[in-house]
Amino acid sequence: MANAQTDTERRAAALWGTYVVPPLDGVHGVIEFMGPQVRCHMQIDDGQVRLSPGEGPAPDTVIASDGAEELLKLVEGSCNAVTALLQGRIEVKGDLLLLTKVAGSMPELARQAGQRGDTKGGAA
Amino acid sequence: MSDRVSILDGNTFVVSDRRGDIEGGPGDDSGLFRNDTRFLSRFVLTIDGKRPTVLSIDDTKYFCTQFFLTPSSGTIYVNSKLSVWRTRSIADGFNETVHLFNHASEPLQVKVEIEVDADFADLFEVKDKLPKKGELYRRVESDKLVLGYKRERFNRETWITSSEPARMTETGLSFEVTLPSHGGWSTELDVAAVLRPGKSLLRASPTAAINATQRELGTELNRWAADAPRLDCSWSPLERTYEQSLVDLAALRFRSPLVPDHSMPAAGLPWFMALFGRDSLLTSYQALPFTPELARTSLRVLAALQARTLDPMRDAEPGKILHELRLGELTAFEERPHSPYFGAADSTPLFLILLDEYERWSGDRELCRQLEREVRAAVHWIDAYGDRDGDGYVEYERRNQEAGLENQCWKDSWDSIAFADGTLASLPRATCEIQGYVYDAKMRTARLARLVWNDPKWAEQLEQQAAALKKRFNRDFWCEKREFYALALDGQKKQVDSLTSNIGHLLWSGIVDADKVQPVVSHLMSDKLFTGWGIRTMAVGEGSYNPIGYHVGAVWPHDNSFIAWGLRRYGYRAEAARLALGILEAAVYFHNRLPEAFAGYERESCRFPVEYPTACSPQAWASGAPLLMIRSLLGLEVENGHLVVDPAIPVPIERMELLDIPGRWGKADAFGRARIQIAA
Numbered sequence: 001m002a003n004a005q006t007d008t009e010r011r012a013a014a015l016w017g018t019y020v021v022p023p024l025d026g027v028h029g030v031i032e033f034m035g036p037q038v039r040c041h042m043q044i045d046d047g048q049v050r051l052s053p054g055e056g057p058a059p060d061t062v063i064a065s066d067g068a069e070e071l072l073k074l075v076e077g078s079c080n081a082v083t084a085l086l087q088g089r090i091e092v093k094g095d096l097l098l099l100t101k102v103a104g105s106m107p108e109l110a111r112q113a114g115q116r117g118d119t120k121g122g123a124a
Numbered sequence: 125m126s127d128r129v130s131i132l133d134g135n136t137f138v139v140s141d142r143r144g145d146i147e148g149g150p151g152d153d154s155g156l157f158r159n160d161t162r163f164l165s166r167f168v169l170t171i172d173g174k175r176p177t178v179l180s181i182d183d184t185k186y187f188c189t190q191f192f193l194t195p196s197s198g199t200i201y202v203n204s205k206l207s208v209w210r211t212r213s214i215a216d217g218f219n220e221t222v223h224l225f226n227h228a229s230e231p232l233q234v235k236v237e238i239e240v241d242a243d244f245a246d247l248f249e250v251k252d253k254l255p256k257k258g259e260l261y262r263r264v265e266s267d268k269l270v271l272g273y274k275r276e277r278f279n280r281e282t283w284i285t286s287s288e289p290a291r292m293t294e295t296g297l298s299f300e301v302t303l304p305s306h307g308g309w310s311t312e313l314d315v316a317a318v319l320r321p322g323k324s325l326l327r328a329s330p331t332a333a334i335n336a337t338q339r340e341l342g343t344e345l346n347r348w349a350a351d352a353p354r355l356d357c358s359w360s361p362l363e364r365t366y367e368q369s370l371v372d373l374a375a376l377r378f379r380s381p382l383v384p385d386h387s388m389p390a391a392g393l394p395w396f397m398a399l400f401g402r403d404s405l406l407t408s409y410q411a412l413p414f415t416p417e418l419a420r421t422s423l424r425v426l427a428a429l430q431a432r433t434l435d436p437m438r439d440a441e442p443g444k445i446l447h448e449l450r451l452g453e454l455t456a457f458e459e460r461p462h463s464p465y466f467g468a469a470d471s472t473p474l475f476l477i478l479l480d481e482y483e484r485w486s487g488d489r490e491l492c493r494q495l496e497r498e499v500r501a502a503v504h505w506i507d508a509y510g511d512r513d514g515d516g517y518v519e520y521e522r523r524n525q526e527a528g529l530e531n532q533c534w535k536d537s538w539d540s541i542a543f544a545d546g547t548l549a550s551l552p553r554a555t556c557e558i559q560g561y562v563y564d565a566k567m568r569t570a571r572l573a574r575l576v577w578n579d580p581k582w583a584e585q586l587e588q589q590a591a592a593l594k595k596r597f598n599r600d601f602w603c604e605k606r607e608f609y610a611l612a613l614d615g616q617k618k619q620v621d622s623l624t625s626n627i628g629h630l631l632w633s634g635i636v637d638a639d640k641v642q643p644v645v646s647h648l649m650s651d652k653l654f655t656g657w658g659i660r661t662m663a664v665g666e667g668s669y670n671p672i673g674y675h676v677g678a679v680w681p682h683d684n685s686f687i688a689w690g691l692r693r694y695g696y697r698a699e700a701a702r703l704a705l706g707i708l709e710a711a712v713y714f715h716n717r718l719p720e721a722f723a724g725y726e727r728e729s730c731r732f733p734v735e736y737p738t739a740c741s742p743q744a745w746a747s748g749a750p751l752l753m754i755r756s757l758l759g760l761e762v763e764n765g766h767l768v769v770d771p772a773i774p775v776p777i778e779r780m781e782l783l784d785i786p787g788r789w790g791k792a793d794a795f796g797r798a799r800i801q802i803a804a
Contacts, residue, residue, distance in 0.1 A: 086456035
């Protein structure tokens with residue numbers, strides 16, 4: 001159990017940092033992710049995205065799940081937020097439109113994080 | 125007369141037979157639907173084991189209905205002393221009160237039973253007759269019957285309760301009722317479509333909540349009707365058709381859970397109660413002089429859901445406007461790409477066309493400022509992705525080969541794009557009307573670029589691009605021998621030489637060269653295309669023509685409304701009037717509610733327009749068709765910020781007044797008298 005928790009935290013920590021995501025030009029908002037072992041927030045500001053641990057500014061959208069893996073997959077971009085919501089794997093409160101705008105761009109964060117990890121060997 | 129009765133509100137609707145019974149199965153559209161899922165597939169009332177006979181139905185409101193029944197005698201005679209009323213209204217499911225009245229002098233004992241079942245079929249499973257992958261379950265609780273479905277974490281339930289004590293089993297409810305002489309009995313059944321079992325609370329007071337909902341819907345409908353212009357016409361069928369159109373457009377307003385604060389037109393009942401980009405845009409255009417808020421909402425929502433990334437599974441490309449958004453199980457598990465799906469090549473230019481038309485009517489430049497980014501992204505899509513091969517035309521071919529749409533124009537049947545000999549055109553396909561929309565979109569966006577975004581350089585570029593497209597199009601799509609525009613260019617850039625109604629949309633767009641207008645109009649009004657009721661989707665004599673072929677011979681009212689408006693654009697007033705009259709006369713035979721489509725048989729061969737099997741009704745853009753026809757008859761246009769009225773009304777109608785037309789001028793009136801003689 002301790003190893004799984006450490007692995008979750010490690011995967012999450014690899015994603016903290018700032019990204020440039022051109023598809024999110026013109027988009028502003030804060031999304032909070034809440035679940036066991038994963039709590040973080042994403043600030044989107046006209047194509048700049050900052051992913052940080054813990055609570056952040058008052059969120060426009062809150063995504064909650066009772067499974068850490070669900071949230072991690074969302075943040076890593078390996079599952080789509082809209083279909084995860086429809087399946088019941090996550091609950092969402094607040095601005096759903098913000099979520100739909102961001103959903104398709106999540107894989108870009110993971111891609112940039114992966115490149116960053118390749119060059120620097122860790123989170124920014 | 126349709127054998128279906130429907131009530132709806134937003135994306136919840138109930139389709140039953142004329143007794144009020146639901147017996148849905150694969151391929152059958154009856155049931156209680158919510159979020160693209162059938163929450164109830166069987167709901168059958170019996171009295172002493174027999175299904176009562178229908179006497180009459182009161183379905184004058186879209187959100188509630190009453191069925192008047194009596195037990196069958198088993199012969200041709202109706203001699204019952206028992207009346208049965210079913211009063212049904214929509215509410216996150218539906219509420220139904222069953223009333224029994226004993227008109228006899230002695231008491232009566234009867235057994236009332238309601239058989240129920242729920243297959244939880246996704247709309248796609250209903251249409252395509254697909255099996256379920258999860259598990260169905262049932263349980264009887266102390267106060268309700270629960271029907272459920274679970275697949276991994278996807279969980280849906282239907283809760284059925286009764287105000288009167290009932291014997292509940294997993295297959296239904298039953299009541300042993302003793303009716304006093306000249307007395308009655310009733311029970312209120314509540315059928316709740318529960319999206320999040322375990323997190324939902326049943327309404328504490330169903331009756332109060334439902335009554336409140338009904339009052340709100342009733343008040344809202346009255347406001348909607350009161351805000352729309354008033355039509356006063358010497359031909360009363362047109363007044364009734366107009367009123368029905370307004371009611372149907374009100375009924376079809378849809379709030380997606382993704383955008384709960386905005387309502388925009390869903391496409392149609394029963395298969396298309398969802399957010400469709402093309403349908404919302406065209407319906408909003410039709411309704412602009414009457415209910416401009418539809419346009420504003422449609423533009424805002426579609427802009428918010430514009431694609432921002434490349435996503436082959438969803439046929440999404442940056443800047444593209446969506447085709448369709450669904451919320452059911454198959455979409456949830458990505459067995460269908462509709463979360464949302466972007467497989468439409470015309471939605472994006474239509475978005476630009478509507479925005480300009482909306483600004484022209486409303487003067488709402490603030491919305492244009494807010495949507496500048498989306499507009500630029502949409503134009504970029506046209507040039508960078510719509511034109512797949514750099515030949516200057518927008519063509520389509522699905523990226524999602526498994527579940528994407530093969531045809532991404534409005535005629536999206538598999539067989540709609542065919543040569544005159546019936547051979548299907550190869551992909552990618554560049555249909556003619558999409559090129560017209562692109563031309564119109566660029567011209568209109570150029571106007572907004574100057575007027576709103578202060579970008580004359582971009583405006584000039586767009587106008588040059590549009591001019592070049594027009595020149596190229598008139599060269600490449602014109603079939604010299606037959607003198608009309610090809611339906612499309614195929615994958616090898618060959619002209620797809622079928623004569624179709626698509627050429628009418630080219631008139632609407634303005635892309636038609638002056639020397640080609642007369643031949644186009646002649647074809648549209650010829651016997652091969654014009655039935656006398658309306659213009660067929662494909663001409664008689666073409667290889668794929670079929671009068672009951674969905675997109676290859678049937679008549680679509682919305683198609684005709686844009687053709688009529690296009691005829692007006694080029695000054696063919698009499699032809700536009702004749703076409704409008706034909707469609708409006710057809711509406712009379714459909715109880716003033718034009719269906720999605722009707723058969724393309726010649727008017728001379730039958731006294732009435734023939735129904736098309738499985739046509740949706742109501743359908744948003746069919747409901748909008750009379751509105752655009754009225755605009756066409758009165759010649760309503762905006763020039764330099766003023767409403768211009770240029771009537772061209774055919775003689776049978778005599779006189780029309782449209783009062784309190786909303787626009788940037790506040791409210792204005794239009795009046796016209798018949799001056800157009802229609803040749804027999």
